Amino acid sequence: MIFQSAFRRELISVAGAVFMTLFTVTVTMMLIRILGQAAKGSVATEDVAALIGFSALSYSPIILVLTGFISVLLVITRSYQDSEMVVWFASGLSLTRWLRPILEFALPLAILVGAFSFLITPWSHYQNAVYRARFDQREDLARISPGKFQESANKRRIFFVEKMSEDMSYVENIFMRSIRDNAISIVVAREGTVQTNEKGERYLILDRGHRYEQTQEPSEFRLLEFEKYTTLLDNSREADYVADSIRALSTPELVALFSATPRAKGEMLWRVAQPIMALLLMFLAVPLGFVNPRAGRSFNLILALLLYVAYNNLTSVMQSSVTRGRMSLLLGWWPLHFVVALIILSLYAWRLYINDRRHPLALLATWKKRLRKGDRV
Numbered sequence: 001m002i003f004q005s006a007f008r009r010e011l012i013s014v015a016g017a018v019f020m021t022l023f024t025v026t027v028t029m030m031l032i033r034i035l036g037q038a039a040k041g042s043v044a045t046e047d048v049a050a051l052i053g054f055s056a057l058s059y060s061p062i063i064l065v066l067t068g069f070i071s072v073l074l075v076i077t078r079s080y081q082d083s084e085m086v087v088w089f090a091s092g093l094s095l096t097r098w099l100r101p102i103l104e105f106a107l108p109l110a111i112l113v114g115a116f117s118f119l120i121t122p123w124s125h126y127q128n129a130v131y132r133a134r135f136d137q138r139e140d141l142a143r144i145s146p147g148k149f150q151e152s153a154n155k156r157r158i159f160f161v162e163k164m165s166e167d168m169s170y171v172e173n174i175f176m177r178s179i180r181d182n183a184i185s186i187v188v189a190r191e192g193t194v195q196t197n198e199k200g201e202r203y204l205i206l207d208r209g210h211r212y213e214q215t216q217e218p219s220e221f222r223l224l225e226f227e228k229y230t231t232l233l234d235n236s237r238e239a240d241y242v243a244d245s246i247r248a249l250s251t252p253e254l255v256a257l258f259s260a261t262p263r264a265k266g267e268m269l270w271r272v273a274q275p276i277m278a279l280l281l282m283f284l285a286v287p288l289g290f291v292n293p294r295a296g297r298s299f300n301l302i303l304a305l306l307l308y309v310a311y312n313n314l315t316s317v318m319q320s321s322v323t324r325g326r327m328s329l330l331l332g333w334w335p336l337h338f339v340v341a342l343i344i345l346s347l348y349a350w351r352l353y354i355n356d357r358r359h360p361l362a363l364l365a366t367w368k369k370r371l372r373k374g375d376r377v
Helices: 002-040 045-058 060-081 084-090 095-136 251-256 262-288 298-323 335-352 360-376
Strands: 149-151 157-164 170-180 183-196 202-214 221-232
Touching (some): 002 045, 002 060, 002 095, 060 095, 060 298, 095 251, 170 202, 251 262
Antiparallel strands (some): 149 157, 170 183, 183 202
């Protein structure tokens, strides 16, 4: 039908606008957060763009679920406000005739959400963990940004370097605070160089400086002046960057861990829930989209937002219960979705039989009329 084809085209255009809006907001939030981490020295500045991309991919299932829900809700609401639904019902067509075009729109979107949830999102979490682990295992000088205080990888030293050459072989105006065996030492030097011995060990050699050492008395320090001072840097080495986060495991690895840890079952519950939520929420948007053309649609949008937040939070609660071993995966993944499906069927029945004399609203109106007649008598 022409009406349904126009409805599908409008759904696609609205979904594109909603997705771009949500994606832009998400990327902006990730940009602010990761730039703050880079300013603090928690991540490498050259990795900021990659980390933003991986973070955006990890949030893509949630963005797609919201895109489908909001798009269907906005299109249905607009149809009521422009009285198109009045024409639809006056033509003798039911609300159920909207299910087929919505299914044609929802099914590919749910498959895309499932692909992100099971494949792309775990990969993005793994790559994010790899970049952060690689930065944490870099040697101390490689972690330093000139003009900023930076903590070493082993958390025992704090560095400050005013200037550094591009190849990181020469530094100027160095401050270094070290803690060893609960004793504090502070080293200040004008310049230093980085040298590598035959074993591949890298040393920082400082020239013309002072060292302050804590004595037995906590409030007393000993001052030493030196011409040369050598300190061993953390060796950079190749390592297997295995993420310890359960979210970074691929789906086959997650299935293999089912018998070992309940955390894997909780993560699987969350991945399975995403495409199911996408389908159910898009069908829920149809009865929720009803508005009085003479009234605003703010109430429906607020109600839809609250329902999504409640649905998402309850899914997190079920995931937490499975993760802690309080509930099995077989029992935990389906009850919430079943309840939401029942709510959807109830709302459809409410909208379909609203003109039936046995409808709760019709019974309420009849009861009010009888009360008025009793008052008159």
